[in-house]
Amino acid sequence: MKKLFMLLIIGLLYYQEYHFVNLNQYRSDHIQIEIKGEVQNPGVIQLDRNANVEEALKQVKPTAEADLTSINLAQKLENGSVLVIAKKQNRVCISINSAGVDALDGLPGIGPAIAKRILEYRKVKSFSALEQLMEVKGIGDKLFQKLKAFICL
Structure with missing residues (x-):
């Protein structure tokens, strides 16, 4: 017990004060990301730490064939x-x-029965907006979301 007490006393005598270090001061203000695909200048680029996709695309210049429709331009990059x-x-x-029954039947989630309902709906009135397709029995919001990339007026 005396040895333990002596070790404790010695430990207190040699106790050093520890300081918390803010690691943010060592963090870079920049990030590096790689961009590839349909861009004029693919490769690794450097951006500000809080940059988003739109800022990155300004540096690499998307080509005319680039599909930006499914990209969130406001997304922050890491x-x-x-x-x-x-x-x-x-x-x-x-x-x-x-479109006829055969063309409509080829759409995802549309079978011959729903294709015929679309034709019946058209006999009464033509579609003036894609969303009107949901007025056809059997086409709800979920199916419409699948279809809207493949249909037009």
């Missing part, structure tokens, strides 16, 4: 991240005002 810019896909647009 150091070491990779951003891939996809190429636009050439999709065939099916007109809900003029």
Whole structure:
């Protein structure tokens, strides 16, 4: 017990005061990200720490074929991240005002029964907005979200 007490006394005599260090002072004000795909200047770029996707794209200049429709331009970027810019896909647009049963049946989630309902709806009135498709029995918001990339008026 005396040895333990002596060690405690010695430890207190040699006690050094510890200081908390703010590591933020050593953090860089910049980040590096890699951008590839449909951009004119692919590679690793340096940005401000709080930069977003839009600021990064200004540096690398997207090509005319770049598909920016599914990219969140306001998204904040993190150091070491990779951003891939996809190429636009050439999709065939099916007109809900003029397509026949076979063309409508080829749309995702649409079978022959719903295709016929679309034609019946058109006999009464033509579609003036894509969202009107949800007025057809069997087409709710969830199915409409799948379809809207493939349809036009």
